[in-house]
Amino acid sequence: MTQEWFEMPEVRRRKLDQSVWIPLRAAQHIDRVGELGHLGFKEEFFGAGSVAVPEGQRETADSLDWEDIGLRRDHGPWARPDAYTPSDAIELNGDGVFGLALVLAQPGNSEEPQEWHLHQDLVIALRLKREGDVWVALDEGYAHVAKIVRDGRAPALLEIRAEYLKDYLRARDMALYVSSYRHRTEVVVDSSNINWPPDKREATETDRWEGRRTAIHEGGYPVGSSAAVIHLGRTDVYAGEDVPHITPSDENLTSHSWTINRKGKELTRIDGEFWRNEWVNPGERSVRVRGDAPAQPIHFITDVSGNTATGETLQESGLWLWFRPDVIPLLAHRRGGSLQWYTRDTGAIRCSPAASSVHFGVNPLGLLNVYAKDIALLPPWQQHLWAGCNLTPEGGVAQELLQAQALGEPAETQAPEPFLPRAIEALNKVTLERFGIRVFRTHEQFDALITRAHRFRAIDMPGFLALAKDLARLTADSIDTVAIHTVAPPPKGQKPGSLKSLELLVSQQTNAANARSLLGPLFGVYDLRLADAHLPSTDHKDALALVGVDEQMPFVIKGYQLLNSCVSALYSIENALSAVTST
Numbered sequence: 001m002t003q004e005w006f007e008m009p010e011v012r013r014r015k016l017d018q019s020v021w022i023p024l025r026a027a028q029h030i031d032r033v034g035e036l037g038h039l040g041f042k043e044e045f046f047g048a049g050s051v052a053v054p055e056g057q058r059e060t061a062d063s064l065d066w067e068d069i070g071l072r073r074d075h076g077p078w079a080r081p082d083a084y085t086p087s088d089a090i091e092l093n094g095d096g097v098f099g100l101a102l103v104l105a106q107p108g109n110s111e112e113p114q115e116w117h118l119h120q121d122l123v124i125a126l127r128l129k130r131e132g133d134v135w136v137a138l139d140e141g142y143a144h145v146a147k148i149v150r151d152g153r154a155p156a157l158l159e160i161r162a163e164y165l166k167d168y169l170r171a172r173d174m175a176l177y178v179s180s181y182r183h184r185t186e187v188v189v190d191s192s193n194i195n196w197p198p199d200k201r202e203a204t205e206t207d208r209w210e211g212r213r214t215a216i217h218e219g220g221y222p223v224g225s226s227a228a229v230i231h232l233g234r235t236d237v238y239a240g241e242d243v244p245h246i247t248p249s250d251e252n253l254t255s256h257s258w259t260i261n262r263k264g265k266e267l268t269r270i271d272g273e274f275w276r277n278e279w280v281n282p283g284e285r286s287v288r289v290r291g292d293a294p295a296q297p298i299h300f301i302t303d304v305s306g307n308t309a310t311g312e313t314l315q316e317s318g319l320w321l322w323f324r325p326d327v328i329p330l331l332a333h334r335r336g337g338s339l340q341w342y343t344r345d346t347g348a349i350r351c352s353p354a355a356s357s358v359h360f361g362v363n364p365l366g367l368l369n370v371y372a373k374d375i376a377l378l379p380p381w382q383q384h385l386w387a388g389c390n391l392t393p394e395g396g397v398a399q400e401l402l403q404a405q406a407l408g409e410p411a412e413t414q415a416p417e418p419f420l421p422r423a424i425e426a427l428n429k430v431t432l433e434r435f436g437i438r439v440f441r442t443h444e445q446f447d448a449l450i451t452r453a454h455r456f457r458a459i460d461m462p463g464f465l466a467l468a469k470d471l472a473r474l475t476a477d478s479i480d481t482v483a484i485h486t487v488a489p490p491p492k493g494q495k496p497g498s499l500k501s502l503e504l505l506v507s508q509q510t511n512a513a514n515a516r517s518l519l520g521p522l523f524g525v526y527d528l529r530l531a532d533a534h535l536p537s538t539d540h541k542d543a544l545a546l547v548g549v550d551e552q553m554p555f556v557i558k559g560y561q562l563l564n565s566c567v568s569a570l571y572s573i574e575n576a577l578s579a580v581t582s583t
Contacts, residue, residue: 001042001184001186002193003194003196005184005272006184006186006194006271006272007209007272008182008184008272008274011182011274012209012274015278016178016278016280017281019162020162021160021161021162022159022160022161022162022165022176022178023046023048023157023158023180024048024050024102024158024159024160024176025048025049025103025105025116025155025157025158026048027047027071027151027154027155027156027157028045028046028149028157029043029151029156030044030045031043032044036220037218037219037220037221037269038219038267039187039188039189039218040187041185041187042186043184043186044182044183044184046157046180047071047180047181047182048070048178048180049069049070049071049073049178049180050069050101050102050103050176050177050178051064051069051090051092051101051176052100052101052169052172052174052176053092053099053100053175053176054099055174055175055282057097058279060092060093060097061092061099062177062277063092064177064179064277065179065275065277066180066275068179069090069177069179070179070181073090073105074105074106074107074114075087075088075101075104075106076107085098087101088101088104088119089101099177100119100174101119102118103116103117103119104116113152113153113155114155115155116158118130118135118158118160122168123135125168125171126145126164126168126289127288128145128146133147133148133150134147135147137164138353138354139354139355139379140352140379140381141334141335141337141351141352142334142335142336143161144161145160145161146159146160146161146164147159162280163283164288166280166281166283167283167286167287168286168288168289169280169281169282170284170285171286171289171290173282174282175279175280175281176279176280177277177279177280178278178279179275180275180276180278181273181274181275182274183273184271184272185269185270185271185272186270187216187267187269188267188270189267191213191270194211196211196213197213198213199212199213200212206276206277206278207275207276208274208276209272209273210271210273210274211271211272211273212270212271213269213270213271214269215267215268216266216267216268217262217263217264217265217267218264218266218267219262220269221262223266225262226259226260226261226262227259227262228258228260229257229260230255230256230257231255231256231257232253232254233255234246234252234253234254235252235253235254236249236252287380294380297310297312298311298380298383298387300314300321300372300375300386300387300390301321301322301390302319302393303392303393304392304393306392309372311376311377312376313376314375314376315372315373315376315377316373317372317373318372319371319372320370320371320372320397321371321372321375321390322363322367322368322369322391322392322394323367323368323370323386323389323390323391324368324389325362325366325367325368325456325459326459327368327385327386328349328360328368328454328456329456329457330351330385330388330389331349331350331385332349332350332351332454333452334351335352336351336352336353336354336355337350337351338350339417339454340357340418341414341415341417341418342359343400343404343410343411343413343415344400344411344413344414344415344560345361345362345398345400345401345411345413346359346361346362346398346401346404347359347360351382355378355379355382356377358375358378359371359401360401361397361398361399361400361401361402361404363395363396363397363398363399364395364396364557365394365395365554366553366554366555366556367391367395368389368398369397369398370386371405400413416560416563416564416567416568417454417455419567420450420453420474420563420566420567420570421450423570423571424440424474424475424570426570426571426574427439427440427570427573427577428440430574431505431577434577435487435505436487437480437483437484437486437487439480439502439505440474440475440478440479441478441479441480443478445473446474449473449474450474452470453470453471453563454563455467455556455557455559455560455562455563456556456559457470457559458559458562459555460555461555463555463559464528464558464559464562465529465531467562467563468525468528468529468531469529471529472528472529473529475525475526475570476498476499476522476525476529477498479498479499484501484502484504488501488504488505499519499523499526502519502522502573503515503516503519506519506573506576510576514576518569519569520546520569521546521548521565521566521569522569524543524545524547525547525562525565525566527542527546528544528562547561547562547565547566548561548564548565549561549565
């Protein structure tokens with residue numbers, strides 16, 4: 001390795017207080033190659049320990065270093081007849097001043113490795129949930145906040161996202177004191193690329209770096225070193241006795257000694273070691289734990305001139321806001337997110353189980369409208385998500401949203417999205433009653449496909465075609481052709497596909513022309529599923545015509561038309577077969 005690697009300039013320039021992730025404890029072999037003491041051996045190790053210190057005790061904590069809060073320290077209580085010190089308390093001096101260990105290292109045994117625990121007060125204050133070796137924020141879309149990296153079964157690194165740590169520290173009026181150690185070493189034949197002397201040291205108020213070149217014999221022992229060996233024995237113990245014993249006397253001791261002189265191939269071990277003590281400062285505000293106002297209010301566009309207003313102003317504005325439709329997948333497809341429908345063009349969206357649902361409407365251009373106060377009342381992290389999709393007003397406010405929120409008269413329309421699974425089940429129910437079969441097979445992807453089958457997938461042509469593909473997977477690809485052929489066998493020598501098989505079943509109950517008309521939209525969905533760069537535009541237009549999609553409409557409206565046509569076709573087929581059943 002180069003001299004620079006051992007001198008660690010990139011590490012020495014880096015300041016934890018400016019890092020995104022903060023190590024609370026580390027015992028990490030970042031790299032390890034070869035066998036210790038042998039040619040080609042290379043290793044980099046990083047260790048860290050930390051303690052949260054009351055702001056007024058910083059000067060006291062400055063006397064601590066790697067030996068005090070590093071890896072030599074496990075955490076456990078100290079019980080005395082007159083006092084008890086809990087496991088999370090770290091004494092800063094001899095006068096009973098304590099800091100707080102945010103990671104508790106619980107010792108293991110010969111079978112079980114050490115385990116590290118993130119302090120429960122921090123976990124509860126930030127509303128975190130542990131999932132394996134990751135702690136997620138329950139109220140913030142399950143964002144990863146802290147994590148453990150392991151070396152086999154043993155923990156090697158526990159780090160936390162800085163913005164959450166700093167929020168917690170501010171709420172407790174504390175700062176984090178971190179002592180770290182990094183070691184880089186390599187065993188080589190030729191160390192001429194290293195121009196410092198055999199032992200070099202550099203130090204500042206907070207840092208210490210040492211570089212060494214050591215001549216060793218292969219195996220790791222210094223060149224010219226030796227070892228003295230002493231052998232001790234006794235002359236007064238007889239193995240033939242039934243009950244042998246050793247007397248307390250040393251008179252019957254025997255001993256002899258010799259010296260081992262180290263030999264072997266001569267190599268050079270190069271070491272760079274770096275110690276640092278540094279502070280991670282608390283944040284300026286504690287928005288999460290203490291409920292402080294955010295530092296920079298989030299702005300939203302309120303008029304055609306591009307003027308903006310903050311959440312506080314919007315609460316009493318009486319305005320609506322406009323958003324790109326891709327905000328819906330951004331929110332609904334997050335873990336814990338959901339999308340529900342009230343009418344054809346209004347519904348509610350949320351991005352987390354703990355989040356409030358936001359009532360929205362879809363205007364004629366496929367843009368979203370939300371009453372400004374509903375956005376202003378959201379927590380800052382959710383406002384950021386909405387703000388990224390905020391637009392200048394265009395196309396007016398969704399009519400059905402105005403009816404509900406301004407006139408108090410909800411529209412009596414229905415969105416196709418919630419009826420898609422119901423239509424599939426209704427068709428299965430009638431064929432089960434009529435023929436003893438279920439037209440559609442169940443599969444493990446069904447719920448996931450239903451969740452993503454909404455018009456907001458169609459924000460552009462790839463999204464529109466992806467929606468068509470998922471609808472085809474729910475319909476054509478899920479048809480049980482074998483079951484259908486038991487009640488509607490195809491002509492001899494023919495092997496019709498899934499949709500043709502369903503068309504044959506329907507035609508036997510009504511007539512061929514009616515069956516072809518009823519299944520037309522499903523054929524159109526399937527044709528769109530096959531659409532790609534090589535599909536002729538004429539075929540594309542024919543498929544759109546089959547599903548009743550107007551090419552001139554915005555993509556979100558096209559998505560609605562596609563879904564509506566598909567759901568209507570399923571119900572029409574169900575009604576046709578129900579009518580036959582009832583007669």
